[in-house]
Amino acid sequence: RLPSMRTPTAMIVGLVLCPCGLLLTLTGTLSPRWRQVSGVPDQPMDVVWEQGIWDICWERQSTHDRLCGQEDNLGYFDQVPVRVAQGLMPSSLVLTLVGLVVAALGVRCWQPEPRHLVAGVAGLVLLLSGLMSLVPSSWYTQELWALPAMPGSTLSVGYSLVLSYLGSCLEILGGLALTLSFHHCCKEC
DSSP: OOOOOOOOHHHHHHHHHHHHHHHHHHHHHHSSOSEEEEOOTTSOTTEEEEEOSSOEEEEETTTTEEEESOOOOSOGGGSHHHHHHHHHHHHHHHHHHHHHHHHHHHHTTTOSSOOHHHHHHHHHHHHHHHHHHHHHHHHHHHTTTTSOOOTTOEEEEOHHHHHHHHHHHHHHHHHHHHHTHHHHHHHHO
16 A cells, blocks of 8 residues: 555644744744833823833834833833743744754655654644743733833733734644644554
């Protein structure tokens, strides 16, 4: 009997979702829009402060003037959820890249049959990387209103935090899809 040249659907799903998750998580990590602070007293009404895990930006919405690299006068970057995000988000990105390389080796890598064990291990790595980026996103969201802000201002979730969430979920789903390769490995044993 000839080996099937078809790649299993679960592997294809994993290889589609995980790179998409990587791009969303990368964008969420680098962009300074995890939290928006608006309605700051003694400031024009159209001024918005955008806070991320690496930078604070000031934007005047009526003129679209934007200045990043603002001074952290309130100790925002010293807060534990921000420090954890600064550590876990880049670590998650690196782990995702490693997982994708291992997944590429396991799914085909010029072999007539996929290496199910290697693809399953890649799924576990990608699942772990998704969890590593989900933890700081969740913690930051939980502490969003407790992080220092100017008194009397209005706080809201920024799009970078949403992108980080979505990217984490896609990585977790892709990793789970790739871990289904262990099932085929167990059937062979």
